[in-house]
Amino acid sequence: MKVMAQMSMVMNLDKCIGCHTCSVTCKQAWTNRSGVEYVWFNNVETRPGVGYPRGHEDQEKWGGGWVRTKGGRLKLRSGGRLKKLATIFSNPKLPSIHDYYEPWTYDYDMLLNAPAGEHTPVAKPKSLLTGEDMKISWSANWDDNLGGSRETMQDDPILKHMSEHVAAEFEDTFMFYLPRICEHCLNPSCVASCPSGAMYKRVEDGIVLVDQDACRGWRMCVSGCPYKKVYFNHKTGKAEKCTLCYPRLEVGLPTVCSETCVGRLRYLGLVLYDADRVAAAATIEDETKLLDAQRSVFLDPHDPAVVEAARDAGIAEDWIDAARRSPIWKLINDYKVALPLHPEYRTMPMVWYIPPLSPVVDVVADSGADGEDARTLFAAIDRLRIPMEYLAGLFTAGDVPAVAGSLRKLAAMRSHMRNINLGEEQDPSIAASVEMTGTEIEEMYRLLAIAKYEERYVIPTAHTEEARELEELACSLDYDGGPGMGGAGPFGSSSGQQVPVAVENFHALKNRQTADRPSTPGRVNLLNWDGNGSPDGLFPPKEDG
Amino acid sequence: MNGDAITILLWVALPYAAFATFVVGHVWRYRYDKFGWTTRSSQVYENRLLRWGSPMFHLGILFVIAGHFVGLIIPREWLYAIGISEEIYHIGATVLGMAAAVLTIAGLAILIYRRRTVGPVFLATTVMDKVMYVFLGATIAFGTAATVMYQVFGPGYEYRGTIGPWFRSLIGLQPQPELMVDAPLAFQLHVLTATLLFALWPFTRLVHVFSAPIGYLFRPYIVYRSRDDQRSNRKPRRGWEPITQPDPKKLTKL
Known part of the structure; x- marks a missing residue:
């Protein structure tokens, strides 16, 4: 057993309203630069729909992820090492920028500087690639809220697997949003595709990153990732991807997309897993068994043997504790409501989703029935064959009962909590029908619906004391006039030169801002003193004491 | 004297x-500009022309390099010894060389045409790229011209008696410049532009040649790295060394 920790995310699709706040704040934080204009580390797709880049789930076309060979081994779908080197001069599977969209800006200057004339000046769209006028005809989210879907929906790779007449019916009855970031997979095919070895999985928290100094721009990671979440910066010629906001996670803050999610639907936490079993689990023949196989790779942080092995593997005590309190562990393994996105790619993705029940409730309510009655909802889940097949195509490699099981738990929760809220008699058969107890359902309700900040995000900080010769360690606190040089100084902490951004002084500043004690024991900052009483340290201690 | x-x-x-x-x-460049060390691929902009031009040029130039290795580095006596006579070598070098040249030039022509006519690709072209293209194009053009003029239609020039030994004399630090004096002008120009191209090399995108990912064939698929690795391997910059106790031995030493 080789215990490793993985920082993971679960998104509760039931609560996603498709507002794109996550996408916008992520873009502002990470990709508002030249060369990545077209890049969205986080994007929100309307489903059914073609997604971004267009039809990225069609692996027949893009060749992302792994496949199982007849001999029972894993192989990169777009070819192994020799094939990669043979096609290195022109990657045959690379999406063009037009598969994402041609980035543009507007000629805003025209609005201010147009000469006086009869007509109101307009800001024409200008391509950011050629600088010329362009007609905007596609973007990262062109089919938002199914807009224009009648023309594009047939290109949805999942719908293509279902029959033709389904599509139109579908459009009237079922729509939901799918926010997507990098999956930070346990078996990342992008890392495996990188000829330079510039992509890596961090040992400590499993975050998949690109070493910008080692990347040589061979572009194999872009085609290797089945989720198309590695992007090519066309100005620097290097690959870039979602970093799971690791600089924030290292100091215990949630990612930007999580922090700003107005629906509070994202959960962050650790999962312990057995790295030795990943390859075997990813190689299981039956695709629909991949979900259970991946669950079996995770290790129970409450099991003393696991804790012992984790300690042996050098995982710190506070990380093990965080793994015990992890909302991810609860949603994936205790309640079993969260499902991975496209397990059939065999990359063992680590951003999981709670499938949306709301559209089912809407259908039931629209038909005049009671949308919160367990039996009605169960029946609807069984009857809504098409949406279930679609969800199964996304989350369980086509295994409808697995998706239905997850939705039945949500339905049971809805019904159970309605009874409680209305003060009605408890019906233990509701919880029993999904193999849970009433207490468990109430706990799940607390995590999913109340969703307190501290319970959604259980993020242990990085262990900087392990960072030998850490550069910031030498300069963060004890730079001239810094907090390490004997307090905040006479003018308070926010004056003076800029504080270097580093984990250590982040905590120092936070402590100082939130502590009840003076920042520097034994001294009083007179500028901050409100004149009342005599705080400790204002006068020297009396001798008779 | 002059x-x-x-x-x-x-x-x-x-x-x-x-x-x-x-x-x-x-x-x-490697020490101070690793971030700039990349192929700077423009494939995301345009693929239809690149799909043909790039493999043609790259495979062609690899053959050309292999040919130059045989022609310049390996003494002809060695080849005689394994039974490759002057005649066989001449025919082989000319036929294979021309095939490689056609592949390279056709590929380069497609790539340069693409670079000039496809808007985003042209906009992404730096001044250094253009300078590099001039020297690369000139080197290939003079080399091909020399081969066509002397080897294909001409009497045949035995560069393995002059240019080859001259090149090896440079490697051996016993330069024999007189060997180059009587070489035909086309060969001389080819060598000179190539020399300048090599001087230019580290400052252009050609550095990506030295990133040929051979290691990919031998490493495990999934790469793990520790958060601390990068920083701990790097020595702190001068003036930023962490605080350490003074070495008491220094007090006793003279």
């Missing part, structure tokens, strides 16, 4: 200066 000075300048000083620039330039 002739001698120019001979030494062109066939000794310039090659060594170019080689020094080549080596030092690469070391410098």
Whole structure:
């Protein structure tokens, strides 16, 4: 057993309203630069729909992820090492920028500087690639809220697997949003595709990153990732991807997309897993068994043997504790409501989703029935064959009962909590029908619906004391006039030169801002003193004491 | 005298200066501009032309390099010894060389046409790219011209008696510039533009040649790295060393 920790995310699709706040704040934080204009580390797709880049789930076309060979081994779908080197001069599977969209800006200057004339000046769209006028005809989210879907929906790779007449019916009855970031997979095919070895999985928290100094721009990671979440910066010629906001996670803050999610639907936490079993689990023949196989790779942080092995593997005590309190562990393994996105790619993705029940409730309510009655909802889940097949195509490699099981738990929760809220008699058969107890359902309700900040995000900080010769360690606190040089100084902490951004002084500043004690024991900052009483340290201690 | 000075300048000083620039330039570039060390691929902009042009050019130039290795580095006596006579070598080198040249030039023509006509690709072209294209194109053009003029239609020039030994004499640090004096002009120009191209090399996108990912064939698929690795391997910059106790032994030493 080789215990490793993985920082993971679960998104509760039931609560996603498709507002794109996550996408916008992520873009502002990470990709508002030249060369990545077209890049969205986080994007929100309307489903059914073609997604971004267009039809990225069609692996027949893009060749992302792994496949199982007849001999029972894993192989990169777009070819192994020799094939990669043979096609290195022109990657045959690379999406063009037009598969994402041609980035543009507007000629805003025209609005201010147009000469006086009869007509109101307009800001024409200008391509950011050629600088010329362009007609905007596609973007990262062109089919938002199914807009224009009648023309594009047939290109949805999942719908293509279902029959033709389904599509139109579908459009009237079922729509939901799918926010997507990098999956930070346990078996990342992008890392495996990188000829330079510039992509890596961090040992400590499993975050998949690109070493910008080692990347040589061979572009194999872009085609290797089945989720198309590695992007090519066309100005620097290097690959870039979602970093799971690791600089924030290292100091215990949630990612930007999580922090700003107005629906509070994202959960962050650790999962312990057995790295030795990943390859075997990813190689299981039956695709629909991949979900259970991946669950079996995770290790129970409450099991003393696991804790012992984790300690042996050098995982710190506070990380093990965080793994015990992890909302991810609860949603994936205790309640079993969260499902991975496209397990059939065999990359063992680590951003999981709670499938949306709301559209089912809407259908039931629209038909005049009671949308919160367990039996009605169960029946609807069984009857809504098409949406279930679609969800199964996304989350369980086509295994409808697995998706239905997850939705039945949500339905049971809805019904159970309605009874409680209305003060009605408890019906233990509701919880029993999904193999849970009433207490468990109430706990799940607390995590999913109340969703307190501290319970959604259980993020242990990085262990900087392990960072030998850490550069910031030498300069963060004890730079001239810094907090390490004997307090905040006479003018308070926010004056003076800029504080270097580093984990250590982040905590120092936070402590100082939130502590009840003076920042520097034994001294009083007179500028901050409100004149009342005599705080400790204002006068020297009396001798008779 | 003047002739001698120019001979030494062109066939000794310039090659060594170019080689020094080549080596030092690469070391410098690798140390200070790893971030800029990339192929700077433009495939995301345009793929229809690149799909043909790029593999043609790259495969062609790889054949060309292999041919130059055989022609310049390996003494002809060695080839005689394994039974490759002058005639066989000449025919082989000319036929294979022309095939490689056609592939390379056709590929390069497609790529340059693409670079000029596809808007985003042209906008992404730097001044250094253009300078590099001039020298690369000139080198390939003179080399091909020399082969066509002397080897295909001409009497055949035995460069393995002059240019080859001259090249090896440079490697052996016993330069024999006089070997180059009587070489035909096309060959001389080919060598000179190539020399300048090598001097230019580390400052262009051509550095990606030295990133050929051979290691990919031998490493495990999934790469793990520790958060601390990068920083701990790097020595702190001067003036930023962490605080350590003074070494007491230094007090007793003179």
